Amino acid sequence: MTTTELAKSFEPHTLEQSIYASWERSGYFEPSGIGDGYCIVIPPPNVTGSLHMGHAFQDTIMDALVRYHRMQGCNTLWQPGTDHAGIATQMVVERQLEREGLTRHDLGREAFIERIWQWKKESGGTISRQLRRMGTSLAWSRERFTMDEDLSSAVREVFVRLYEEDLIYRGKRLVNWDPILHTAVSDLEVVSEEESGHLWHIRYPLMSGEGYVVVATTRPETLLGDAAVAVHPEDPRYHALIGQAVELPLTGREIPIVADDYVDREFGTGCLKITPAHDFNDYEVGQRHGLPLINVLDHSAAIDLPTSPYHGLDRYIAREKIVSDLETQGLIEKIDEHRMMVPRGDRSNAVVEPYLTDQWFVRAAPLAAPAIRAVEDGRIRFVPDNWQRTYFEWMRNIQDWCISRQLWWGHRIPAWYDHEGNFFVARTEEEATAQARAHHGHDTTLHQDEDVLDTWFSSALWPFSTLGWPEQTASLKALYPTNVLVTGFDIIFFWVARMIMFGIKFTGEVPFHDVYVHGLVRDADGQKMSKSKGNVLDPLDLIDGIELEELVKTRTSGLMQPQMAQQIEKTTRRQFPDGIASYGTDALRFTFASLATQGRDIRFDFGRIEGFRNFCNKLWNATRFVIINTEGHDPGTQQATDLDSPERWILARLNSVTGEVIASTEQYRLDLVCQTLHSFVWDEYCSWYLEIAKIRLANEPNEDRAQAVRQTLLSVLETALRLLHPLMPFITEALWQRITPLTGLTGPTIMTQPFPATDALRENQDAVADLDWVKAVVSAVRNIRGEMDIEPRKRIPILLQSENSADISRIEQYQDLISELARTKPLAMSTPDDATPECATALVDTLRVMVPLGSLIDRDAELARLKKELKRLETERSKCEGKLANRQFIERAPDVVVVKEKNRLEQTVNAIDELIQQRQRVEGLLG
């Protein structure tokens, strides 16, 4: 035995990290520079964030694709990097400051930004460390960050060009305003959910002095900014009032009653107050009727009317006060309970306020048109393809994109203002100064726009900015357009659509050819994983394992809502009473890959990961077996030409499996790849071929033939390792390196070995048919043994009977194999004429497999077994007969199907006859 004997079981943590380090050190992750380009850009995670299950899942898919193509000989780049996550990161650092009793304004912009860079430096390594633990083959030397200087200059370049083409404009518009974060957010960053509220019916007295109209509103405090009351032009109830005026309560202002068919006559009173500065619809109505925009809120959503008694009150406090004042004046007609959609900021959870401010916008429609075309004409393909509907739906109704954010952390907008309010958009301050000089005829002082760009603006450039754009770099030429974007459906709008628009606009080409849209990882109950729910799993906890107490601690610390801690602790203890076992990276990756189906929800199932950890161990031990049986024999993999059928069979199977793996990978069906490889390795290679090899190596006197078995053991294993490598990189590397010396192959790593290819010469129908038959015969004996409760170790006598010459020659050829696999005494042939003892019988097509009853077998058990088998056959027969009795079937079904059905019936009927006779014989025995 050698000193490098494998451990008895697979222990992932002993090898993963050193293997990864050696890959990285050797530069295997970097593009080779040879072959067709294959490029994936990683969806950049938040630089200060950490890896969650969704990332881990997505990264598994990308790494599998990348490793596969690298082995296929492509010039492969998986581009790593992170984004600056404007709002999220700024919030985190502001919260840190809060603990010190400071705000960002106390520090000032420069110091605050410095502080964020500091935080990035401290926490920024987390995510790349975690990615490394996942085994990702990212080209780390090319790692990018959206705020790197070159990427920032790409951002400015894009901004300026869009501005120059009038595709970016600045304007005072209603935007979604987050009154806690004090910034505009885009419509995508607003999540509306139904909440309960009230519908207040308020009387607005008519100026004529005769009565009042009643308006219904969910937001009485905005009354202060009303500019009109609107009714439907064809509403007979209010027809006479159109053109009249009402007195706006609490303000004494006079506002008109206008007619607009936006009003829904059925809703509320059919009479609507119009607040153009605080509601998107009212804004439109206001535009149509030339109404003034009356802003009544400040940037924290408190009332901003210095002359009013409500000045300075928060919107909800003001609401209460206004309602009570109205009540005092008898102006509240009624208050109804009301369910309504409430828009909240996805980060702050604050109720978002439509708010009138100066912002920068991207004119989206002209950019969308070519982006729509790219998908329509197939230059970009969604996988699964129904996601293109979602894409089209949004793109065809696209709204202008508000890109300015009132934050400090991000790409500052490259626009400079003079004191007159003119602004100059330029790549640099010098250029802006020059523009200003040209404008004014002399130098003026300028100051840069305070706002930064939406993080998604820079993300939209990611596929080409990371490759060096706007420089025409070699990487850009070789690797752009990238091949596939792997992403979740939740960011199709945020990111995918915008990359397509900007990619086409600035490179003239699509940014990627395929968009592979995967599902979202959920917990075992189907719940979305989130820190606040306390159901997150850290991929590293699955890799390394975690004690229950530790898990409870991480799940309950740092909560936004500390009152949830108890509940979270309880469910955690219930769900993971023993903590989480250590499964290793390969098992985790294989699990993710197996879950990469076409669906939307991916429930993480611990049964799966445990099963795949066992699979790793199986592979490990199969390798041990192969090593033990080949070491010292120098078999090589140079396959002998004259192989016996078990070898021809397993090689043929390997060949089909290779074809299936390639096809499934190309279709992004990694779940099928898993299934195929799992069942090949476990059910065919280990359960059958290894067992056959044991027998042959023990009994084979011919050394050449024994060597052929050893070669086959090795070469099938070696090939299987390469097939598995994209999914399970660590164990396959470890085992491959271990067996390489035995195979005579050389090469420093499995990573850069060629991916297996199919070879028509390996196909072998005859060997496959023969081995299927051998397996069926062995299974028949094992079935009798199992059902009869015969000791597994005990050799039993069996008789074989057949008139079929194929059966007879197969028996001749495989008798030793069958007898060993089924643990029988030497096979005995008999003819139907022979007087046969009473037997337990099973049929393999035309072959009768019989185990003499004797003392071994229980007569009742055999009768029960026969009964069960007969029942199965009889249902089958009646199905067949039913079909064949149908004239339509005979006439219309394809001939092959009809013939098949006839054969099936014949076989079934024969089998039934056989078994009935057998039953009679057994019944004839006296019990």
Place this chain on the structure above:
RNA sequence: AGGCGCGUAGCUCAGCGGUAGAGCACUUGCUCGACACGCAAGUGGUCGGUGGUUCGAUCCCACUCGCGCCUACCA
């Protein structure tokens, strides 16, 4: 209000026009020299419901019931 997805074995999921599959769980045996993270043999499904197309439907179509998601301006 529109759009989409899902409903297959106890659980998690494949299959999607010609004999219902996998993993886990379950039952019964096994300290056989690779592996108990294992071996062998089993149990378990009117493929959500109703109708239609078809010689034939888990698969295609229509309707329907449940669950979920995404878009949308009903105050």
